[in-house]
Amino acid sequence: MRQIVLVSHGTMAEGLRRAAEMVFGSLPDVRHVCLSEDKGIAQFEAELSAVFEGLPGGEPVAVLCDVNGGSPYNTSLRLLEQMGRLETASVVSGMNLPLLLVLLMAEDSGRETVKAAIDGARDSIQMFEPRQEDEDEEL
Template sequence: MKGILCVSHGFYAEAFKESLKMIAGNVTNLHALCLEPTDGPEQFKDKLVAIQPTLDAYDKVWVFADLFGGSPCNTTFQHYVSNPNIEFVAGMNFPMVLSALLSEEISLDSCIEQGKDAIVNVRTFMQAMMANDEDE
């Protein structure tokens, strides 16, 4: 089974997790770690050490970080870089992580593509749809 760990600045990862559970249900393989405003990289590293036994139970773990180059992403990568069963993605979005949660078979690259494809300028999309309807 695949474990999923969301890491973020502030409490974004925890709120993200709770929002994902609204759709995916009470999944047990979804975890969140937050770099709280009073934390530094060392406190965040302590959180990574504490969650290690939980993550070790999975065949593979995908880590989704809020921001490439930010302390949660960097600290998590540095801590787990030598573990070949852990993959890292920065710039997490809801469709991307939801796809990872709902499909054990999805590849990490496909998951990233789904996240990219879900970024849509709604006004432009809807205008194109209405123009197509008028043409028919």
């Protein structure tokens, strides 16, 4: 079973989910919680706790975070540890759309699946380099 939770500062987590829905349609196994300026950390923590509590017990969960060491990341780790779910969770920082798309094509959210998805997402980060045309070359 696949369970994915997206957490971020601002609306990044919501935006990634919406972008993934453009590719896959409805994603009932993906949840998101955003830490915004108008929402304090206590409210964010309560919302994230409710999401974690609503996940099937014993099933692996992939928690994708925007920044390593940020409030969403740290809150995720703390809550998962308090709930006794840290051993079955894969908490990943640096989330991006390619990472999410690869995970959505997988059948589960286990640790090995997440590691493979991270490798694939790393390869997706590239910079365009314009080709240098030779002066004698015709277009």
